[in-house]
Amino acid sequence: MTNLNHRTVDALRINHGELLRNWAADMEANTSQAALKAGELQQQMTEFLRLFVRGVEAGSPGSLATGEWSEMRHFLEKLSYNWAVMGVDSQETAAFIFSLKRPVMVLLQREFGDEALFFVEQLWVVSEFIDVLAMHTISTFQKSREAVIKRQQEELLELSTPVxxxxxxxxxxxxxxxxxxxxxxxxxxxxxxxxxxxxxxxxxxxxxxxxxxxxxxxxxxxxxxxxxxxxxxxxxxxxxxxxxxxxxxxxxxxxxxxxxxxxxxxxxxxxxxxxxxxxxxxx
Amino acid sequence: MERIPILRMGEFLLVTIQVDMHDQLALTLQDDLADRISATSARGVLIDISALDMVDSFIGRMISTISGVARIMDAETVVVGMQPAVAITLVELGLTLPGVSTALDVERGMNLLRTRMGRA
Incomplete structure (x- = not known):
């Protein structure tokens, strides 16, 4: 995976606030995050974007295991675990991260719209980054779900045998x-x-x-x-x-x-x- | 040599297994018990295995054998205090000990023996 150009990184950092606003607006319009409180969601989006910008500054996420991205990984694991326990479904969890793509694209288009080749190239890299994050989130989400099911099975086993x-x-x-x-x-x-x-x-x-x-x-x-x-x-x-x-x-x-x-x-x-x-x- | 003590209480014999049983010990116990029954003309044998938390098929068969030997010598055998894990193991091994009487603890085992004697 290639790194983002420093111009793109700068653009993301400088327009951080605008990105968050657009993203929040998209989320509100598209999904019905009934299980999540609005304030909580906002807080998680802010945190995600902060870690995202910090991550892109350092380079490509790779397998999320190292360096600047490890904090992001922890954040995503905690988030998907919490959502799994709260009963948010996998689609909504994935949508949370994928919905960042549009605001980022709008931003890049505005900044680099006149350099078609550069724009497409950077868009692809950002898109790849987001995919990696979403993939990791979903796999953790799945694991958390399975853990919940396993625990419930054990509890059921205990409950069903009262002497x-x-x-x-x-x-x-x-x-x-x-x-x-x-x-x-x-x-x-x-x-x-x-x-x-x-x-x-x-x-x-x-x-x-x-x-x-x-x-x-x-x-x-x-x-x-x-x-x-x-x-x-x-x-x-x-x-x-x-x-x-x-x-x-x-x-x-x-x-x-x-x-x-x-x-x-x-x-x-x-x-x-x-x-x-x-x-x-x-x- | 290690031996399991056999105590005499009136017309009953009391055996308390408090160490890990190994095969030689089991065979010795079997011989000793048969000798003691014959020497004391005991009418009942009470084996307390509450401290035994591991059994194998050999020990399981030993309990069966002791009971059989005792019956031929006109003594009733009662096994008391079997641990849940031991019971499950024996069942899984297919050793259901038919013909061996069981009781929850020594006191109940004694009562069982006395009623048997009284009836006989």
């Missing part, structure tokens, strides 16, 4: 959503840990929220039940819906030695009976 204490020595785990290997692992670990922590003798796994049961899910359930038994506690599976029961029989699944109940209330009644407790009407 509740129903009574002294009785734990319940309402399972919601599809059971895959990863979730089973998390569920199993958190349930077993709770059993140790509370010294509970009976754990009820409620599968009313599990949409389908296939051989794999049944196998995961079996594993969990076996692990609970190895720890020295008992396990009851409740919330077996009629369709699920039919599926299990059709598939020929063998839930050997597992106590199953149709609903959580029955399971709790059984658990209470096993721990030697009884519930009666107060009168």
């Amino acid at each position: 509740v204490k129903l009574w002294d020595g009785i734990l319940a785990l309402p399972m919601i959503g599809t059971l895959d290997s990863q979730r089973t692992q998390v569920v199993m670990e958190s349930l077993l840990q709770r059993i140790v922590d509370t010294g509970s003798q009976i754990a009820i796994i409620d599968i009313i929220g599990v949409p389908t049961v296939d051989t794999l899910v049944a196998q995961h359930l079996l594993k969990t039940v076996t692990a609970i038994r190895l720890m020295g506690a008992d396990c009851i599976i409740s919330g077996v819906r009629p369709q699920i029961a039919q599926t299990i029989v059709h598939l020929g699944l063998d839930l050997q030695g597992i106590v199953t109940k149709a609903n959580l209330a029955d399971a709790l009644a059984l658990a209470l009976a096993r721990t030697g407790l009884s519930v009666g009407r107060a009168s």
